Amino acid sequence: MIPLKKVVEEAYNRVLPHVHQTPVFTSRLLNELTGAELFFKCENFQKMGAFKMRGAVNALLQLSEEQKKRGVVTHSSGNFAQAVSLASKNLNIPAYIVMPSNAPQVKKEAVASYGGMITQSLPTLEGRERTAKEIQDKTGATFLHPSNNMEVILGQGTAAIELLKQHPDLNVIVAPVGGGGLLAGTALAAHYYGANCKTFAGEPFAVDDAYRSLKSGRIEYNETTKTLADGLRTHLGDNNFPIIKALVSEIIRVEEEEIIQAMRLQWERLKIIIEASCAVPLAAILREPKHFRNKKVGIILSGGNVDLSNLPF
Known part of the structure; x- marks a missing residue:
């Protein structure tokens, strides 16, 4: 059952005094590369460095x-x-x-x-x-489950609520998907706060359980966790999957090299530190730009907790 807007709003008001209202960055070069107008919600600047x-x-x-x-x-x-x-x-x-x-x-x-x-x-x-x-x-x-607890899901969605309060005319929001908490919360925010705003997700081919789950209609699992995006190695849960199934338009899968390329692009062009998991949404947009061309697109940059001695580029 999808929570009512009142419950989503209560979570937003509850969390507000305890978290940073993170900035939104833009890049003319990345807009030109994708053919879209991109708005990066920088949760890498959140307390402890991530939306969680x-x-x-x-x-x-x-x-x-x-x-x-x-x-x-x-x-x-x-x-x-x-x-x-x-x-x-x-x-x-x-x-x-x-x-x-x-x-x-x-x-x-x-x-x-x-x-x-x-x-x-x-x-x-x-x-x-x-x-x-x-x-x-x-x-x-x-x-506390990291992604399948309903209160956790509602809290994660407050990043997208902030983004939509600042940019209410977004056509699409793209988030990475691993355990599904951020994606489900983002989809709820887009549904209740957006003006016909769709939700997309990016996911590595190496751990594409969410993509397969949307296709099959049931929760699928991975046989391997071999992806650079270490935050996306988990699978969906029975609380977040019904929300994702109802409200997410599409999940786009990306290769490991595409994740590295998108990560490097954002380091170079946005001048910020992001981890591999939150490079996946831009990688998805670059891989399938037809979904986003000439649209206003929000991207949830999920975190910036990187081992600087072990960068992939």
């Missing part, structure tokens, strides 16, 4: 006092781990963070700096979930 701060804050603020005392537990390869750690620190809530052993070192260090209590797991979804369940059983902490 929004969802974490929205979920944590709605815990009971007893739940806050017991703390929260989540599993994440990096950005949601950082978001929960920092938001929990700000709200004085214990945060237990399960991170796969192959998570980027820069993200592990950031989680630790924010006070998150890290437990490493096997680098599989099953390993992450099993370890999180063990911590939950031991501590009584509340589990």
